[in-house]
Amino acid sequence: MKLKLDKNELKPFLQSLIEDYDVYAPVELKEGVSIYKKIDQPEEINLNLLNPQKPVKEVFFPQSEVMLRYERAGKRSQVALMEEVVRERVIFGARPCDIQAISVIDEVFLGKDYTDVYFLHKRKASTIIGIACNHPLSTCFCSSTGGDPFSRKGSDLFFIDLGEAYIAELLTEKGMAFRENRFFKEASSEDLTLAQQIEEKASKKTDASLPIDGIEKRLDQMMESPFWDRIHEKCIGCGICTLLCPTCHCFDIMDEDLAGKGQRVRNWDSCLSTLYSQETSGHNPRPTGRERTRQRLMHKFNYFLKNFGRIACVGCGRCILYCPVNFDIRQVIKEIQKAGDS
Amino acid sequence: MIQQKIREKAKELLSKKEVDLIIGFGEGTLPLRATPIFIRTPEEADRLIWNSFCESNLAIYLHKFSQFKVGLIVKGCDARSVIALSLEKRFRTNPVFRIGVPCQRMVDRRKVKKAVRGEILEAYEEGDQIIVKGDGFQISLNRDDFLYHSCQVCTHRNPTHADLLVGDPFEESPLLEIPPEVREFEEMSSEERWRFFEKETSRCIRCYACREACPMCYCRECFVDSSRPKWLEKSLSPSDLQFYHIVRAYHQTGRCSGCGACERACPMEIRLTYLTRKLNQDVKELFGFETGIDPDAPPPLSTYETEDRQEFIK
C-alpha cells in the first residue's frame, strides 16, 4: 500500500510516534557526526549525513549493554535480568543497507541453534521505517552485494523523499498497522511516477561493478597466499571498520563488580585487536595484522557465506570513508580476484 | 618538484640497497586522501606522491617493520616522533633512514567537506588553492584557510636530523600563535572546561584509532587491556571514556610531537590535540623540553633536576 506524508506533517507525525513509541532516529552530535539515538523531540532528527557513523544495528545490539545486575544480600544473590523491552519502538530514517545488515545479524542472533534474548526482544518490539537513498555516495556499493538504494527488504514502512513530501509504502503487517494514521494521505499518480523516476536514477548511481561473484572460491584457495603478507601492511589495527560496520556483531562480556554489587555488560569487540584471539596460555593464533586482516576478509566473504548463504557485507561504504589510512575494501576485493588468477 | 625528488631519492636508496623498504605516501582512493605505501623495488618508487593530503604520521609503521632497514618519509612532526622513539631505544637493531620533507602544512579534509554542499568527487591543489569538484559544483578554496589545527600552530615544520632533506626548509613561524579556541578555552571556568571534555569524550566509541595512529603508543599491553589491575572498563560509560582519554593523553607527556594524527584518525571528530598541546606547553615551561628537537635530551619524566619547580607542594 502506498500513501503520502507531506513534509510539513513530518514533525507532528513524529511527535505522535514519540507519544506511543520509543523513537530512534539519526541525531547529529556534532556537524558531520551522527548516531542513532532515542529522541524526545522531532527536532532532534538530522538526516544530513546519508548514513550516521554508527549503524542502525546499535538499536538492536547496543555497543554497551547491561545483561544483568546483581547484588549480594547476605548468603544469597539478587539477580535482575535486563532483557525486557518496556516500550514498543519505531526506528525512523534507516537506510536500505543498514536494514539489510540487520537480517545478516539475524542469521547469527536468531539462528536455529541459538537465540539471543536481548536482541530478540528488541527486534520483536521494533517497527522499521526505512528511507530510500535518492543520492547515494560514490563509496556506496550496495548493488554489488545484493542490495539497492531503494531496496525495501526488511522495512516495515518505506519512505521515499519526493522533495515536498514522502511516499510512505506500507510493506508488512507492522507497516499496515499505520494505514489509518491520520497524517498519511493518498498518493497521487504523479507522486508515484516521480518516486519511480527518482528510484531509477538512484539505482544507477551505486557501484554494481565490484567482482564479488566467486570470491568465496578464490578465498578458499588463498589461505596461505603471499597476498596476505602485503595487503595488511598499512592497516593500523584500530577497529574503526569493525565498529562502524553494520554487519559486524562480535562482542565480549565483562563483569563490572565493586564489593558484591555489579553488572554483567557486553561490549562490541573487534577481531582486529591483538587480544581478540589471545588465549589464556598467551598463545595467539592470529599474532599479527596479517592473520587478522586475512580473518576479517575471510569472515566477510567466505566463512559467513558458507555458514549462512550470503556475504557479511552490505556495501554501505563506512569502512572506506572512515579508515584513517584509506584501506579500501573495493580495491582489496579486486586484488583478491586478481591474486586468484596467478 | 618535491614529488619528483622523493621518487628519485627513493629509487637511489632502493637500487643501492641502502634500505630494505621505503614507507611513504601514495595516491588515495578518495578525494583529499593519500595513503601509506610500502615499496621495495626502485620501479615502485613512481607510486610515491607528495601533496597536502599526506597527513598520517608514518612513524607508526616503524614498530611493525623493526626487523628491516626502513627509509621513512617524514614531515617535521614525524621526524620529531622518530627522535622521541629513538630516545626510548626503539631502534637498536636497525636505525631509521629519514627522508625529510619540509612540510607545507596539511589540509584538513573535514574542514573542506564542511565548506561545500554535496559529495566531493575530485580535489587537487593548484598553487595556493584547492580545487574541489562535485556533482554540479566546482569551487576554489584558499588552502591556508583549510589547514589542520596542529599545522596552523606548528613551529617545527622542517624535519630535524633527517638523513636526507628533500626540498628547501621553510621559515619556522606558526600561522597562528594561539588559536582563538585555545584562548577561549583557557578563559573558561573549571566547570566549563570539564563540560567541554565530557561532551567531546561522550562521542567516543573506543575504537582506539587515536592510539593506533600515534607512533608513541606501542605498548605490548595497553593500560586499557590490563585486567590485574583493571583500571577501567571497556564499556561506553562516560566515566570510562573520560578515564581512557585522560590517561592516553597523559602517557604522551614529554613524548608527543604534536602531529595531530590522533585527532585526524578519530571517526567521531573528538578534539584531542588540545590535551596534548597543554602537556607539551607544560613540559616546555617546567623542564625546558620539546619533543624530538634534541636527540640527546633525555625524556623529561625519566629524569630530574634537583631544582625542579615545586611551589605546588606543601
Add this chain to the structure above:
Amino acid sequence: MEAHWEPKILAFLCNWCSYAGADLAGTSRIQYPPNIRVIRVPCSGRINPLFILKALQSGIDGVLVSGCHPGDCHYLSGNYIGRRKSATLKRFLEFLGIEEGRVQFSWVSAAEGGKFSQVVQEVTEDIKRLGPIKRFVKNRVQGV
C-alpha cells in the same frame, strides 16, 4: 545527604618519611581529621598517576601524595622523579576541569608529626569546601 557528608581522602604516604611522620603524629597524640585513608608506598616516586585517577573515579573526594623532602629520599632520586610526575599531572587535571585542590602534594619528613597533621587539616578543609566529587566519578551499577 550533603549536610552530613564527610569527605573521603586517600593519602599515599612514602614508607620512609611521610608514613613515619604520620605515625609520629599518632604517637604524639596530635589530633588531625579522620577523613584520610592511608596507603603506604615505598616511595612517592612509585605513585602511578593511574592510582590517583582510579581513586577519583571510584568516588574518593580527594587525594594526598606525600613523600620525603628533596635530597632525603631513601632511594636517592625517587621523590625527584615523583615531583615531575606530580607537577605535570596536577596541571593537567586542573586543565581538564578537575577542581584545583582535589589532588595535593606534600613533603613530610619522619620527624614532622606536627606538619603531617597540619597538612591533613588543610587538605581536609579544602576538600570540604569543594564538596563531594561529582565530575569523573563512575556511577557504579547505573548502566552504561
